[in-house]
Amino acid sequence: MASVELHNIHKAYGALTVIRDISLSIEDGEFIALVGPSGCGKSTLLRMIAGLEEITDGDVSIGGQVVNAMTPRERNIAMVFQSYALYPHMTVAENMGFNLKLSGETKQVIQQRVDEAARMLDLTKLLDRKPAQLSGGQRQRVAMGRAIVRNPAVFLFDEPLSNLDAKLRVQMRSEIKALHQKVQTTSIYVTHDQIEAMTLADRIVVLNQGNIEQQGTPIELYRKPANLFVAGFIGSPAMNFLDGTVDGVDGAPAVRLKDSTPIRIAGERKVKAGQSVKIGLRPEHLSLASNGSPLTGQTLLVEPTGAQTHVLFDLAGDQVTAVVDGEAPVRYGQPLNVSITPEQVYVFDASSGLAL
Ligand SMILES: Nc1ncnc2c1ncn2[C@@H]1O[C@H](COP(=O)(O)OP(=O)(O)O)[C@@H](O)[C@H]1O
Numbered sequence: 001m002a003s004v005e006l007h008n009i010h011k012a013y014g015a016l017t018v019i020r021d022i023s024l025s026i027e028d029g030e031f032i033a034l035v036g037p038s039g040c041g042k043s044t045l046l047r048m049i050a051g052l053e054e055i056t057d058g059d060v061s062i063g064g065q066v067v068n069a070m071t072p073r074e075r076n077i078a079m080v081f082q083s084y085a086l087y088p089h090m091t092v093a094e095n096m097g098f099n100l101k102l103s104g105e106t107k108q109v110i111q112q113r114v115d116e117a118a119r120m121l122d123l124t125k126l127l128d129r130k131p132a133q134l135s136g137g138q139r140q141r142v143a144m145g146r147a148i149v150r151n152p153a154v155f156l157f158d159e160p161l162s163n164l165d166a167k168l169r170v171q172m173r174s175e176i177k178a179l180h181q182k183v184q185t186t187s188i189y190v191t192h193d194q195i196e197a198m199t200l201a202d203r204i205v206v207l208n209q210g211n212i213e214q215q216g217t218p219i220e221l222y223r224k225p226a227n228l229f230v231a232g233f234i235g236s237p238a239m240n241f242l243d244g245t246v247d248g249v250d251g252a253p254a255v256r257l258k259d260s261t262p263i264r265i266a267g268e269r270k271v272k273a274g275q276s277v278k279i280g281l282r283p284e285h286l287s288l289a290s291n292g293s294p295l296t297g298q299t300l301l302v303e304p305t306g307a308q309t310h311v312l313f314d315l316a317g318d319q320v321t322a323v324v325d326g327e328a329p330v331r332y333g334q335p336l337n338v339s340i341t342p343e344q345v346y347v348f349d350a351s352s353g354l355a356l
Pocket residue numbers: 013016018036037038039040041042043044045
């Protein structure tokens with residue numbers, strides 16, 4: 001087990017800069033998710049930590065020791081990728097023990113560690129099978145087993161669940177979380193899927209174009225996004241954004257939408273009268289009860305998901321999504337009446353995108 005420190009990490013491929021001055025401290029035993037859209041530099045950053053990619057500038061430390069010049073093997077990390085990369089001609093047990101064999105461990109030690117990992121991952125009955133005789137989820141579990149047997153200081157995951165179908169992805173996600181709770185090994189998990197990041201991580205680091213936009217616990221990022229990017233990235237369905245101008249209604253602070261519909265905002269927002277802003281409304285905060293600013297629009301789309309229904313409606317010329325109770329009587333083409341309390345309205349500066 002070990003802490004991981006990134007000091008002013010920079011990465012360029014020729015003239016193309018893909019990581020810009022990233023510093024990050026990861027505590028021993030912590031589970032960190034690096035999340036961001038495709039191409040933002042997640043894999044590049046992870047591969048630099050692993051030693052698979054040269055660091056253009058800056059230092060990576062593992063367990064307090066700078067590892068820039070060390071090979072991947074010397075860093076004592078284990079990596080799990082999207083592609084399982086199992087050896088087809090070897091059994092599950094041989095696949096899991098292969099790295100230990102390369103390191104010159106005795107047969108006895110290898111068997112003991114493989115058996116232990118197999119028990120943890122529910123693979124005991126499959127140890128004699130070949131990869132071709134396994135399902136996708138089982139193969140991914142073998143890939144994780146291969147990482148666990150090495151008892152590494154740090155686990156690195158790069159979108160390990162992307163190849164699995166939706167149901168299996170959710171199941172494997174729970175298994176990874178349960179595994180971390182058992183072994184408590186420092187873990188860095190790369191994903192573009194904010195739900196995976198939210199459900200798995202102690203702390204989420206949101207990346208965008210090679211920069212850290214914000215880091216915090218899943219709930220901190222959900223409740224207090226620092227800017228429009230994080231606000232739009234964390235939460236599902238995504239936050240609705242509407243243009244508006246700061247105004248007052250009956251002496252209380254409010255924002256007027258393009259059609260001058262007023263939406264009250266919390267008193268502590270640092271806004272000036274006349275300021276151009278974007279307001280953010282989370283779909284799950286738009287309530288059918290009338291206990292805040294009333295908002296009305298034409299229903300454009302109704303998507304039942306069971307317990308809840310997603311409703312797309314027209315608000316001041318923009319399309320807005322609300323999540324309402326599955327039993328609610330909402331109909332295509334009918335007016336939808338929802339409301340939102342001032343505390344639930346997010347406000348961002350229109351030009352900087354920063355939360356106000
Ligand atoms: N070997 C490479 N040479 C040039 N550009 C690269 C190379 N590897 C990655 N990139 C670029 O770096 C950026 C970040 O890539 P990557 O880290 O794979 O993103 P992510 O994992 O977040 O999807 C992308 O613009 C990608 O095209």
